[in-house]
Amino acid sequence: MKLTVLYGTETGNSKGLAQKVAAKGAKNGVEVDVIDLATYSVDQLAELDHPTLVIISTWDEGLPPPKCVDFVNALKSRAEPLSNLRYSVLALGDTEYTLFCECGKQVDAKLAELGAECLLSRTDLGADFMVSYIGWSKNFWKTLAKVYGVAA
Numbered sequence: 001m002k003l004t005v006l007y008g009t010e011t012g013n014s015k016g017l018a019q020k021v022a023a024k025g026a027k028n029g030v031e032v033d034v035i036d037l038a039t040y041s042v043d044q045l046a047e048l049d050h051p052t053l054v055i056i057s058t059w060d061e062g063l064p065p066p067k068c069v070d071f072v073n074a075l076k077s078r079a080e081p082l083s084n085l086r087y088s089v090l091a092l093g094d095t096e097y098t099l100f101c102e103c104g105k106q107v108d109a110k111l112a113e114l115g116a117e118c119l120l121s122r123t124d125l126g127a128d129f130m131v132s133y134i135g136w137s138k139n140f141w142k143t144l145a146k147v148y149g150v151a152a
């Protein structure tokens, strides 16, 4: 099985978690593609036919990381369905901000609106993301084990 992990980051936290997912995937015999959303298009997303994890942070009062603004805007303005996509969103943010994990929330809502199938409900991680990631990771791999029969 193959897993694509798309990350959107400004200071590298989301990228770091994407790399942790890839390391776990290698242990579990899953091929993982780790890709920066700064260089990715929604048309490429539409072509994916294997499970996809989006890890994205929120910046500047609810906005995407600056380098991912184009991707998120293109996604938001898309009307064509993404019905082949099976996805999960891991949102990064900080509860000190009113619009906590807003970008991840919007990406998740839009993917659902376009008919993509959610594999595991979105999880929002705050400033303690290095610790709270561990619980999320257990759930994520349990879900992949159940749906795709991979090791957990």
Ligand SMILES: Cc1cc2nc3c(=O)[nH]c(=O)nc-3n(C[C@H](O)[C@H](O)[C@H](O)COP(=O)(O)O)c2cc1C
Pocket: 008, 009, 010, 011, 012, 013, 014, 015, 056, 057, 058, 059, 060, 061, 062, 063, 065, 092, 093, 094, 095, 097, 098, 099, 100, 101, 102, 129
């Ligand atoms: C200037 C600034 C603005 C931020 N704005 C928000 C925000 O509106 N909502 C939120 O949940 N987190 C916000 N954050 C927190 C980041 O999302 C958090 O630090 C995250 O771990 C960054 O991940 P990244 O390194 O992958 O970009 C902000 C952080 C900074 C420094």
